Amino acid sequence: MAAKVFIDGEAGTTGLQIRDRLVGRDDIALVSVAPERRKDPEARKDAFAEADVAILCLPDEAAREAVTLCEGLNTKLIDASTAHRTDDAWAFGFPELAAGRRDAIAAAPRVSNPGCYSTCAIALLAPLTAAGLLPGDAALSIFGISGYSGGGKSMIAEFESGQASGSFVYATGQTHKHLPEIVKYARLSTTPIFAPSVGQFAQGMVVQVPLFAAALPGRPDRAALHDALSRHYAGARFVTVRPLDAQVAREDPRKLNGTNRMELAVLGDDASGRLVLSAILDNLGKGASGAAVQNLNLMLGLDEGAGL
Template sequence: MKKYQIFIDGQAGTTGLQIRQRLANHPQIEVVTIDHDKRRDVDAKLALMRSVDVTVLCLPDDAAKETAAQAREVGCRVLDASSAHRTASDWVFGMAELAKGQREAIANARAVSNPGCYATGAIVLLRPLIEAGLLGADRELCINAVSGYTGGGTKMVERYEGEGAPAYAAYGLGFDHKHIPEIQHWSGLNARPIFQPAVGNFDQGMLVMIPLQGSNGAELHKALAAYYQGEQFVQVQPYNEIAADTAPFITPHGLNGSNRAELQVFGAGSGQQALLVAKLDNLGKGASGAAVQNLNIMLGLEEGLCTQIA
């Protein structure tokens, strides 16, 4: 059985650590590391990238751009978990469920950009409905979301694992969150959406919610179910027509460690209001699980191998 070698640049961060955790028991992927004292040695890093099958970037955007250019220089394939290349025309977007032919594009790509967590939830909800003509590309949307604090990077993790962290906090109030271009581009929206993220006092889990006026929930659900029929990691839950006394209680929990996204559609009895909801693990399908899924596809392996944490 062939073994492939992977170098993770930035493996000490949350995403890198979870990729390593998933790959620890992978039967065909071996993670190689660079000596600690040579992490900033460009020649040593170039030599390592030249020797491996794929370099995975878990770095800040500027560092990811620099290292991606180095990897390309030495002919190494790249999977970038940063937001640096998610709308770049010469990179393949690493969401296998996006559209027909996307898996093949990932499999053949030299450079793949791993999707963002919030963006994953929004795109898997919106793309099928825009393609089906049930949502206009010019429609002005408001996207609301809440994530576990691990989605906010090292500083937010330190704050929430200390004392006095708030139970809930809205952020990104400047209408310029870095996921907005990615959401707009890959959903097929012409109009820039308003995106309002928030963080809760829990480590992992995410809800992305999109309320819609003048939309029939049953029609939206039918389109989503057809689009993702047979998909392993994006699953559409049964339709929920809501009456005042039957409204459910939704939490972001239940998918931690998995690479799954669960989609739900809630519709009012009038047929004129709907709520789209995506639930996922911000570090699973929103980051590390998706990265391992993409690695498997890039290397021609079974797509689901080690994509979740047992």
């Protein structure tokens, strides 16, 4: 029997992408609310009650309100918003984070989908803090660029109508909503400086973390960092570590568009000890809707890569 899935917020960017990945699957039956009743609490509660799993593609406050609508129901939830990402009552939905994480997601009634920037940053940093190569109190800076689709419908309209004046850096006040989850799941005690930016392309993402080898315990070289990442992600289906000798002159944020993959790399120069960790993914794929479908598959006991 097909599992029933309700996407609350299916008309938004992430919701539409999730729907596209689920439509046509014979193991999934989508539960929908008529467009004119999408904001009707009773109609939504009926849809929640009918579904085995509901995916919340909503702003933070609306996601919290949706959770209250589900009180007393057996419906499992995946929240794509920021609202529950550091809540210990919710399993953090990054299956590659650590051993046992897949089992935790599969067994959880509530799963929080990671953010796109944080997926990249955590993927790069968590294995290094776990291996003792990166102190939790290290003074880190994280830089990234994303396609404008990461800003949702309003930013997409701004760029595609020609209103946007060009690429820009934002979150200059150091209060970006992804920072708390980066600190928690990368096991940091010092909050990094984070400088995200938006480029004049629709989707794709590169995130980079520069490191001075001399500031790290034992002064690790590129090979040591690469080995730690490679061991951590050995056998991972959707995360790969680029070979150490495969340096490139340019990192293309659109390289993995249309996939649920993430590629990590260790760049830089050992002679000077100036190293750079780099991650590429599709901000609408492994950074959002693809990750939600991967988590959904785990929660339903299906093939992790189904629809991806």
